[in-house]
Amino acid sequence: MLKLTRVFIKVVELGSFSKAAKVLNMAPSSITRCIDKLESELGVTLLKRSTRQLLLTDKGHVFLKGSNKLVADSDYLLMSLSNQNTEPEGSLRISTFESFGRLNICPLIPEFLDRYPKINIEIELDNKMVDLWVENIDLAIRIGIPEDSSLKSRKLLSNYTCICASPGYLSKHDNIEQPQDLSMHNCLLLNQQRQRIYWYLKNSHQNVKVAVSGNLKSKGGTPLLEAALQGLGVVQLANWMVTDFVKHGDLVVCLKDWEPLLNESSNGNIYAIYKDNPYPNPNIRLFIDYLIDKTHNKKINED
Amino acid sequence: MLKLTRVFIKVVELGSFSKAAKVLNMAPSSITRCIDKLESELGVTLLKRSTRQLLLTDKGHVFLKGSNKLVADSDYLLMSLSNQNTEPEGSLRISTFESFGRLNICPLIPEFLDRYPKINIEIELDNKMVDLWVENIDLAIRIGIPEDSSLKSRKLLSNYTCICASPGYLSKHDNIEQPQDLSMHNCLLLNQQRQRIYWYLKNSHQNVKVAVSGNLKSKGGTPLLEAALQGLGVVQLANWMVTDFVKHGDLVVCLKDWEPLLNESSNGNIYAIYKDNPYPNPNIRLFIDYLIDKTHNKKINED
DNA sequence: GAACAGTTTTGCATATAACGCAAAGGTTAA
DNA sequence: TTAACCTTTGCGTTATATGCAAAACTGTTC
CATH class of the missing domain: 3.40.190.290 (D-Maltodextrin-Binding Protein; domain 2)
Incomplete structure (x- = not known):
């Protein structure tokens, strides 16, 4: 149910089954099935669906609000199991392409480290494609989503x-x-x-x-x-x-x-990419959330 | 994950895989597998297991507390999707110290249940300090206000x-x-x-x-x-x-x-204590209001 | 220390669910 | 009306869940 809920949230966020499918590395038909199953379990219709647009029903709105909280609580619980109310600490290895890293990531690092002084960051600015598993990179910042299904991605911002x-x-x-x-x-x-x-x-x-x-x-x-x-x-x-x-x-x-x-169909977005690891380094989420917060509040020259 | 969490909660409540299996209509081996899977996903050991007893680990305690909250949030969300403005129903778990519960709470329960026949009450009379989150108690009746900031309290009466x-x-x-x-x-x-x-x-x-x-x-x-x-x-x-x-x-x-x-500065008051939960079981407020009504109108031997 | 009773765990076969591909059907803008 | 994009459905394959039966474990009693 929690997994279905996460899918629902992503669908609503992107306003599209197929877009959510891309982000979640799933087939569109699986998205359809997830939402079907969720609606069946809940006994309500969450979305009015058409091939061109999705509309949240009233109950969909109610559920969205509650599900965002549910997922946040769940994530927090998972994180609290690993950190146990201790100050975040440990290492974080970041790879980002040079210009974006220099102009947009590096300036944000001092404040992050001020906030979490026990975290060590190792950051590489270079423009080669890195293999996160091979080079043990916790987090890469890239344009576009990799096709590698062992990686997860989270959109940071558009790349006009x-x-x-x-x-x-x-x-x-x-x-x-x-x-x-x-x-x-x-x-x-x-x-x-x-x-x-x-x-x-x-x-x-x-x-x-x-x-x-x-x-x-x-x-x-x-x-x-x-x-x-x-x-x-x-x-x-x-x-x-x-x-x-x-x-x-x-x-x-x-x-x-x-x-x-940037290519035939889109201008490409900038994503945080990380390994799909059942035991993720909690600092990854911490840093991504920090970046999301900064990029959404500051609109880093997005438009 | 939510399903696994519910299984975990029931196991802890009954202190036994096989007892939980009976209640949940599952085979004991399935319970074992559920807990295995949950521990694997979380990356922590939740229970020290033996054929004779189960002991919660520290992390198990942390997870239990958070999982009770998670399940409560989820249940509330489900409930808010189904019926609104309908007859109160559902469960209410009450813990109260023995003498007050026996003398003052228990006598009030029949009328409450006559009024709301779809509500189920589970009440424990005992004098140990209960952790509302860990033991999933909706409402505790105690002398004095707890220092736990995750709890809320409402005064029922003075305690001369x-x-x-x-x-x-x-x-x-x-x-x-x-x-x-x-x-x-x-x-x-x-x-x-x-x-x-x-x-x-x-x-x-x-x-x-x-x-x-x-x-x-x-x-x-x-x-x-x-x-x-x-x-x-x-x-x-x-x-x-x-x-x-x-x-x-x-x-x-x-x-x-x-x-x-009762102590250096006061005689102590009796409070209704409940979890500070953004999605509270509505039956809690209902019962507290009922108690307040009864105690204020009847002056339960207060003076 | 051995026997016993109750419990959890493991191996295995079966049942069920999840998933993606490909095709069909639907929607809306041009 | 057509085209492009999107969701849905049918189907086969793969993955996961489940319960049965036996094995292993644990703690109490004699």
Whole structure:
């Protein structure tokens, strides 16, 4: 029942069975069955379902409120069994991609360690894909959800991007008025896992995919940002990286009527990834909750 | 997990796998497996097991307390989904100290159950200090307010006491004309949590504390009352216990110009104690209101 | 120390539940 | 009306739960 309740909460949170299925690494049909079973056990209808939207019933609202508390109490109980009202302590090994770690995670660590001085954090900023099991990483911060079913993920924030260049670059090169124009520009390319050769954009009535190329590639955004600031080319970077530069006029957003995506279907979200371990290090949850709290309250340059 | 938790609670309550199996209509081996699975999921040992007895580990105690709360929350949530504004029903577990429960609570129960026939009451009369969370007691009746901040209390009535002895005892022993005289008498002592060795009295211009001793001690007032009636000694008991005996001359109040106290500063009040639970069993409030109504309208031998 | 009675545990076979794939059906915006 | 996306259903496979019977364990009594 508690597992079913967790599924229900995730479904409501994402407003979709299939989205919840992705996050929970389950098939959509299993989500359907879980909600069916929960409704059957409770004897009430929780959701008015359609393929396009889910609506909470009145009883669904009542149950959601109570179930959030139930799950929180359960989590707390589990945690109190491991910590026994002691001050959180122990180690936490974190891997995060460089730019996000440097700009958004590292600044949050001192306050966390002030709050929990007995916790030791080991953090690596690098842009290679790490195997959490092999390298014994407790927590990785990544864009997108890994397909590895032995890992769990929790969304930290969305990862909106924009395509921008410096005023200097734009004054010396052809105008960029539509996506295809990017082909004629030096595009600074983010390498992730495989070589990126397309940028994807969408607006209100179409999605396009543009073949792009350029003379600078990097797995992380930092070198690309620096190159763009110096007028080397056009770059697609996350808003949390470039917002301040845009504000100061060091970078100009191009193709404002289009939303750039990170792959064919989405702009990618940033997730906390951790091992699906029946005996998890409680500091993992502690740090994730801390991050969620910080990201939700501060809106780390998400939009 | 919730199902496993319910099995655990029943096992602890009955102190036996096989007894729990009978009540839950399961095979004993299934109980073993449920507890195995629960311990595995939690990563802790909850019970030291032998074929003759089960002992809760420290972590088992922690888990028991939290699991009772979890199950109560879950039950409340289920109940709030089904019927609202319908006839009160469900269970109510009450613990009260023996003498007060026998004399003042038990007589009120039949009328309460006549009024709410769908409620089931389980009441225990005993003088040990119960942990409401661990023993899953909905409502305890006690003298004084507990220091446990997870509990709430509501005053039922004051607890005036008097010091008395039987005429037979008094005719065979020295007069009791001032508090210090009590030291020379066999005083029947109420044990609560720690050994009582003083009686406290006050009048219009002074408070005194008298060291007393005697050859009979009990946690509850009933054995002391019986011994006093038979001339064994002097006793300090609540008025609601002795008023009728005083009226019939079976007991004589001593030191009428002094008011006996239960501790250094007060005579102690009687409180209804219940868990500070955001989703309380509504029957608790119902019963407390009923008790308040009865005690205020009837003045249960309060003075 | 041995016998005994009651209890938990283990091995095993069977029953039940969970799960994902693929196809069918439903919904809504264009 | 069509297309895209989503939920649902049928089905086969896999995983888990369950009870029976026997073994092992525990504590009391003689």
